[in-house]
Amino acid sequence: MLLNVKRTPAEKLADLIILVLVIGIAIVIMYPLLFVLFASFSDPRQIWEKPLLLYPAGFNLKSYAKVFENTEIWIGYANTLLYAIVGTAINIFMTVLGAYPLSRKRFYGKGFFTLLFAFTMFFGGGLIPLYLVNKQLGLLNTIWALVLPGAISAYNMIIMRTYFQTRIPDELEESAYVDGCNDFQMLYKIVLPLSMPIIAVMVLFYGVGHWNSYFDAMIYLTDREKFPLQLFLREILVRNDFKEMAGISVGGEYADQMMVKEGLKYAIVVMSALPLLLLYPLLSRFFEKGILVGAIKG
Template identity: 55%
Template sequence: MRETMGDRMVGVVIYVMLGFLLALVLYPLIFVLSASISDPAAVMKGEVWLLPKDLSFMGYEKVLGNKEILSGYGNTILYTLIGTAVNLAMTIMAAYPLSRKDFVGRHVFTAMIVFTMFFSGGLIPTYLLIKQLGMINSMWALIIPGAVSVMNIIIMRTFFQTSIPNEVQESASIDGCSNVQTLWRIVLPLSMPIIAVMILFYSVSHWNSYFNALIYLTDRDKYPLQLFLREILIKSETDQMTSSMDLSVQKHMMEAEAIKYAIVIVSNLPVLILYPFLQKYFVKGMLIGAIKG
């Protein structure tokens, strides 16, 4: 079919709007990358808009030479890997029974689980519970309280219900498979798209999380990278408010400025690398959760 003039005009408008939105999304990323490899003095003067100016890798040298930042990077990777594995296992074990039509009382259990989305004990009772369990200043204080997400349980349950025919599970049961064997041998191999979505959801959440670490961790050698980034940002803002004409103070401020942008790039690099490979699964997972409750 030949396009009419109206169709072409609509297409042009759509492309212009998409280009504008793309520029809005890409500009902050490009600016931070350019600022991280530019002269800190030029960045502080506002001379860096898009492209880097007076190349300088001082920020990356300071970041890679800081033992605390490297330790925090390793801690973040450890917390993300273990936390995502725990989240994925818990979500599957909750979503699969709720998706089975022969599970008596599944609607009651679903209602009880959904209830926790709207009501919780609050920060102080949660802290007291974590303290009584002896998890203060331990890795498990960052993993166990958020071991499962109700929204992700609903998304995965919906996938099991709509994408895996019940007849397949019934035939596996007739062949002698138990429920666990059906889950392991039939359901999970057919559920790789939603598993990829869950991995993306949980890993990004763990990677960006800092609030629980701020509350429950006291030893600096257990801090994740995000806490060190927070300290650098706060210290940089404090130095700017209390700055003077002293050369040593100005030099310290420029170093902090370089480190701030460099550590943002370093901390977000794994997520930026991971996301494009899982983007189609990400979109599919959001649609799955919107089709049926």
């Protein structure tokens, strides 16, 4: 039976204040994203005249047309997609193999090995030793230089280990062994099907990391045909390397050049972020069961 409890005026006022604050914070967070989206569909000349856009000013698709005409953008998209898929698959495989043994009580020395993994979160050899190792292994200018050095994240592995500890009961493991399962069958047939929420969260974490990564590519890759999208985006936003993409002549008017650059900048940012914006809603429903359970030991 539900009780109809009347709320006091003070409680209603508090709810109203909280609602206004939440709406205000949401607007502050969302407006930069909306501004980039509106600016990408706006006339570049009007972007300079209207620093605060509430809708596309002078709607046009010329900036996107210029982006679609550029072959390097599509090369970067294909490379980034390849690096993200291969890298995330390796990450999930290694993280599962590391987290599952450390989550089982019968694994002797799991505390020591967990400490070794945690040690790498605070101390590392640095960029130069890592570069020299990749060079000696012959990984420079290959996809493996981008996906193998970071094959496992100690932080993500600890989260997944905690999830296995809290969601995979020891009784289930014991009954599986009584029925004749070995360790690999236990992991493949029982643990993984029950751990899809945390695996989905890890796919999102690792996938976003690979999609946004540009520093490793900048260090290890020299062939432009292997550059990811974010490296091309860096060249455009940081180095202002627009001439080839926009078809700007050296003798052109400076004001017109700047306007073309401004529209291209926003269009490329939207295109680079679009796959992640589409992926996040598909996996967000797993967050409560995945990251929260994995981060709190019951």
